[in-house]
Amino acid sequence: xxxxxxxxxxxxxxxxxxxxxxxxxxxxxxxxxxxxxxxxxxxxxxxxxxxxxxxxxxxxxxxxxxxxxxxxxxxxxxxxxxxxxxxxxxxxxxxxxxxxxxxxxxxxxxxxxxxxxxxxxxxxxxxxxxxxxxxxxxxxxxxxxxxxxxxxxxxxxxxxxxxxxxxxxxxxxxxxxxxxxxxxxxxxxxxxxxxxxxxxxxxxxxxxxxxxxxxxxxxxxxxxxxx
Numbered sequence: 027x028x029x030x031x032x033x034x035x036x037x038x039x040x041x042x043x044x045x046x047x048x049x050x051x052x053x054x055x056x057x058x059x060x061x062x063x064x065x066x067x068x069x070x071x072x073x074x075x076x077x078x079x080x081x082x083x084x085x086x087x088x089x090x091x092x093x094x095x096x097x098x099x100x101x102x103x104x105x106x107x108x109x110x111x112x113x114x115x116x117x118x119x120x121x122x123x124x125x126x127x128x129x130x131x132x133x134x135x136x137x138x139x140x141x142x143x144x145x146x147x148x149x150x151x152x153x154x155x156x157x158x159x160x161x162x163x164x165x166x167x168x169x170x171x172x173x174x175x176x177x178x179x180x181x182x183x184x185x186x187x188x189x190x191x192x193x194x195x196x197x198x199x200x201x202x203x204x205x206x207x208x209x210x211x212x213x214x215x216x217x218x219x220x221x222x223x224x225x226x227x228x229x230x231x232x233x234x235x236x237x238x239x240x241x242x243x244x245x246x247x248x249x250x251x252x253x
Contacts, residue, residue: 041144041203041210050147050196059233062108065118065244067125067169067228068099069221071139071192076218077151080142081194083209084149090195090206097238100153100192102226103169104182111180121176122228122245128172130252134224135161139192142213144206147197151218153190162223163188165249169226192218198237224249 041047056064073095081092105113105121138156142149155162166188173181197206228245 041207044146045203046200047144047197047203047206048146049199053147053196054198054237056104056107057231057233057239059235061233063115063230063232064104064107065113065228065230066104067102067226067247069102069223069225070099070227070229070241070243071221073098074219076216077139077192077194080149080151080210080213080216080218083212084195087205087209089197089201089209090149091198091237092195093193094238097241098192098194099229099241100190100221102166103173105179106182113179117178118228118230118244121173121178122247124172124176125169125226125228126245126247126251128168129165129226129247129249131250132165132168133161133250134222135165135249136220136222137162137190138220139218141215142194142210143191144210145191148193149195149197149206149210150191150193153192153221156220162190165223165226166190196237 055061077098084090085092105118108114108118136156138154139151140154141152143152144150153162170181170184173179174184226247226249227243228247230242230244231239232242233239
């Protein structure tokens, strides 16, 4: 695992700065039953025993809503909901073409899933570069640049630093921060395995009233297809 970005990109706030964590209202609203389908580019890792063990700790503590295996994902870049900035399903497909062209020369790579942590609204596993040259960050930048060049819809946060993470449990209510700390503590320095990144998926999430509605793959974009 690379030493490079840990203290900078994962400098998240101390859980004990506030008495409670927050409900992930903004996240849940992206795919609520009251909005149009949400489109986002993601990496979709399979669950493994180490990830499930960390998730079970939250279940035992009665904290949060554990994310099911079929909904686990690492966000690369989101489009937003249909209608946002003029986004349509046809434009989403066209933007998928632009991203596929941009990623055709990008070779597959691996990242390291290491260390449980928490945002204010979600428990996560940190995602670290595992190879020289920061291929994960370069891949994500290629996606953003392709969307900017296409100039079909506004691009969300194009200048924000990329902090890849695998959310494992969104908080569906306010919970005592100490309970979250206790659940995370045994997994703070744990390795959760490497992830081989050879495909970026454009997915569509249409709300059905559940916290985690089906995540439909619209397109799988294979890295390195131009080789």
